[in-house]
Amino acid sequence: MGRLDGVVCLVTGAAQGIGRGIVARMAHEGARVAVNARVDDDRLKGVIREMGGLPAPADIADPAAVKRMVGEVEAALGPIEVLVCNAARMTMKPFLEQDADEWWDQVNINLTGHMDVVAAVLPGMRRLGRGRIVLFSSLWGPIGWENASGYAASKSAIVSLGRALGRELAPEHIYVTVVAPGIIDTPQLQVDADDAGVSLEEMHRIYARNIPAGRIGTPDDVARTVVFLSTEAARAFVGQTLHPNGGEIRGSM
Amino acid sequence: MSDGGNGNRVALVAGSGGLLSDAIADRLRAEGFSVGRLEDGDLSHRTQTIAAAERIAGSLGRVSVLVTIPTLHDAAPFGEMSSPRWGRLLEAHLGATTNACAAVVPAMVRAGQGTVITISSWLALAGIAGEAYYAAATGSILAFTKSFALEVAAKGVRVNGIAVGPLEPAPTDGAYVLPGEVADTVMFLVNDAGFFVGQVLVASGGALV
Numbered sequence: 452m453g454r455l456d457g458v459v460c461l462v463t464g465a466a467q468g469i470g471r472g473i474v475a476r477m478a479h480e481g482a483r484v485a486v487n488a489r490v491d492d493d494r495l496k497g498v499i500r501e502m503g504g505l506p507a508p509a510d511i512a513d514p515a516a517v518k519r520m521v522g523e524v525e526a527a528l529g530p531i532e533v534l535v536c537n538a539a540r541m542t543m544k545p546f547l548e549q550d551a552d553e554w555w556d557q558v559n560i561n562l563t564g565h566m567d568v569v570a571a572v573l574p575g576m577r578r579l580g581r582g583r584i585v586l587f588s589s590l591w592g593p594i595g596w597e598n599a600s601g602y603a604a605s606k607s608a609i610v611s612l613g614r615a616l617g618r619e620l621a622p623e624h625i626y627v628t629v630v631a632p633g634i635i636d637t638p639q640l641q642v643d644a645d646d647a648g649v650s651l652e653e654m655h656r657i658y659a660r661n662i663p664a665g666r667i668g669t670p671d672d673v674a675r676t677v678v679f680l681s682t683e684a685a686r687a688f689v690g691q692t693l694h695p696n697g698g699e700i701r702g703s704m
Numbered sequence: 705m706s707d708g709g710n711g712n713r714v715a716l717v718a719g720s721g722g723l724l725s726d727a728i729a730d731r732l733r734a735e736g737f738s739v740g741r742l743e744d745g746d747l748s749h750r751t752q753t754i755a756a757a758e759r760i761a762g763s764l765g766r767v768s769v770l771v772t773i774p775t776l777h778d779a780a781p782f783g784e785m786s787s788p789r790w791g792r793l794l795e796a797h798l799g800a801t802t803n804a805c806a807a808v809v810p811a812m813v814r815a816g817q818g819t820v821i822t823i824s825s826w827l828a829l830a831g832i833a834g835e836a837y838y839a840a841a842t843g844s845i846l847a848f849t850k851s852f853a854l855e856v857a858a859k860g861v862r863v864n865g866i867a868v869g870p871l872e873p874a875p876t877d878g879a880y881v882l883p884g885e886v887a888d889t890v891m892f893l894v895n896d897a898g899f900f901v902g903q904v905l906v907a908s909g910g911a912l913v
Binding site (some may be wrong): 553615617618621633663664665669670672673675676679684685686687688689690691693694696697698699701 | 713769850853856857858862864866869879882885886888889890891896897898899900901902903904905907908909
């Protein structure tokens with residue numbers, strides 16, 4: 452018996468990387484997963500082919516598309532009980548050299564877009580009388596990172612959004628928590644490598660040297676945390692941020 | 705279910721008395737662990753702790769999970785606790801936690817595998833008037849956990865902590881946590897938290913957000 456047998460879950464940004472790992476782990480635990488990606492391309496089709504689930508393409512930055520997508524998922528699977536807000540955009544440039552649209556694009560997807568997703572999913576959770584929302588921050592949110600000011604600002608805001616929504620929704624048995632992953636082995640690391648002017652392999656080595664665990668994380672490291680937070684076993688957590696980062700930072704909040 | 709590297713399923717719960725230690729020991733047993741207990745008397749002197757841990761490892765096998773659970777509570781307005789009384793409080797928290805780690809972790813390091821979970825109180829983070837001594841004693845566990853975690857992480861031993869919220873309805877806003885919910889959090893750290901190092905999870909049921 453899986454820990455999410457029959458539970459309807461929506462994972463945003465799940466065609467690759469951490470999101471794909473979350474879909475795999477949730478499917479393994481028996482969930483009925485709606486798999487969001489910006490476009491319905493070969494990567495999304497590949498995830499569905501491999502792990503099952505319902506394709507749910509939509510650009511998270513487009514409020515109308517988000518509303519339509521959530522409606523389609525609910526029509527096909529019923530109300531969403533677990534929402535995982537994983538989709539993210541990061542472009543690295545010095546603050547003064549980054550075009551304002553490009554800077555705000557990151558905030559519009561990482562923060563504002565997911566506020567629209569939460570708003571679209573909440574009425575269904577209220578009808579169910581329960582729900583779990585897992586927001587995604589990042590190691591680079593709380594500590595900041597050079598050439599990633601837009602990304603860091605959006606991801607830091609998510610920690611506060613999680614606290615506020617956690618307080619606000621807990622009385623309705625809708626539990627909001629946040630995951631702030633450290634350096635994880637995903638295609639996104641190529642962006643970091645390009646910014647640092649090194650090869651992807653060298654980037655992996657540089658990161659691993661600074662991680663107390665001695666390695667970078669895997670998407671499944673994060674997916675296991677998300678599955679925990681998606682179940683009643685995580686009842687002790689309201690608005691909290693969990694940090695699977697190999698020990699790179701060791702905050703308590 | 706566990707493939708978190710806990711091939712030999714022997715756990716040691718350090719700290720006696722209280723609902724929390726029983727709930728955690730029971731849950732570990734339910735998940736298939738043989739569970740040894742270190743009583744408070746074993747934890748007050750380093751040599752005694754080492755001897756007790758060796759006896760347990762001798763009968764149950766190598767310990768792969770250590771959970772430290774200090775239970776002594778004592779409070780007084782700051783300035784009104786005698787030195788011996790404060791000494792006992794600090795011994796019961798930082799002393800017992802570090803004695804248990806010193807007794808159990810060397811064998812984990814030799815095996816290149818193991819996980820330690822230190823239990824502390826949310827008061828370490830929140831603070832509360834009249835609890836300065838207790839908050840300082842339990843707060844010292846947080847700082848120890850984070851530093852010790854960095855010393856042994858590369859040797860395959862994961863050290864993390866749980867700052868536990870009020871265990872009964874709080875007088876003000878009513879948020880609290882149940883012993884079983886803390887046990888659920890322990891099992892997460894044992895089974896599914898392979899990339900957690902030096903983290904202190906705040907399991908408070910919303911008492912501290």
